[in-house]
Amino acid sequence: NAGVTQTPKFQVLKTGQSMTLQCAQDMNHNSMYWYRQDPGMGLRLIYYSASEGTTDKGEVPNGYNVSRLNKREFSLRLESAAPSQTSVYFCASSIWGTGYNEQFFGPGTRLTVL
Amino acid sequence: TQLLEQSPQFLSIQEGENLTVYCNSSSVFSSLQWYRQEPGEGPVLLVTVVTGGEVKKLKRLTFQFGDARKDSSLHITAAQPGDTGLYLCAGAPGAGSYQLTFGKGTKLSVIP
Numbered sequence: 001n002a003g004v005t006q007t008p009k010f011q012v013l014k015t016g017q018s019m020t021l022q023c024a025q026d027m028n029h030n031s032m033y034w035y036r037q038d039p040g041m042g043l044r045l046i047y048y049s050a051s052e053g054t055t056d057k058g059e060v061p062n063g064y065n066v067s068r069l070n071k072r073e074f075s076l077r078l079e080s081a082a083p084s085q086t087s088v089y090f091c092a093s094s095i096w097g098t099g100y101n102e103q104f105f106g107p108g109t110r111l112t113v114l
Numbered sequence: 115t116q117l118l119e120q121s122p123q124f125l126s127i128q129e130g131e132n133l134t135v136y137c138n139s140s141s142v143f144s145s146l147q148w149y150r151q152e153p154g155e156g157p158v159l160l161v162t163v164v165t166g167g168e169v170k171k172l173k174r175l176t177f178q179f180g181d182a183r184k185d186s187s188l189h190i191t192a193a194q195p196g197d198t199g200l201y202l203c204a205g206a207p208g209a210g211s212y213q214l215t216f217g218k219g220t221k222l223s224v225i226p
């Protein structure tokens with residue numbers, strides 16, 4: 001099992017460009033999440049998908065859109081990248097419903113917006 | 115808004131020393147998780163504590179959940195360089211919530 005995979009691992013964009021970050025999990029989890037991690041700010045939730053067919057905003061959703069393509073895949077799109085979106089992005093998945101919401105993370109995408 | 119405060123923010127110790135890091139909140143959590151994140155990688159779940167007063171051990175790591183389920187501690191005995199990393203605590207508010215509240219982490223460096 002690969003767990004949670006993310007592509008790409010690194011990306012450099014110019015201000016105004018768009019891109020999609022891909023995430024897939026092979027653990028048959030029902031819930032998936034996108035976080036960003038910035039120095040001194042910790043992990044902040046951007047969007048989550050409780051189950052296939054649903055998505056909801058997290059703490060910092062502005063400037064992002066998501067798509068839950070199927071149970072395995074959850075993508076994050078930046079329509080018009082800004083330097084403030086320079087960050088490390090993590091995708092995570094969990095089996096929601098146990099009460100603990102233990103999350104499994106991917107290796108991250110390091111994004112720089114110039 | 116539920117917040118989790120972690121302390122210390124940074125910790126640099128010699129191999130073989132003991133250490134404790136803390137995770138505190140004014141809010142009650144139904145469970146609390148500890149993750150370790152190594153440079154360039156995603157966080158990895160170490161343990162989940164769910165009962166007030168619960169103590170769990172993972173080799174040289176001891177995790178405790180406060181009696182009131184508002185705080186937790188992680189104690190490492192005889193730290194090794196392989197323990198180096200960012201330690202994150204995360205609280206689950208309760209049934210029906212999909213979101214975890216993460217602390218900002220304690221960055222631990224164990225010097226050989």
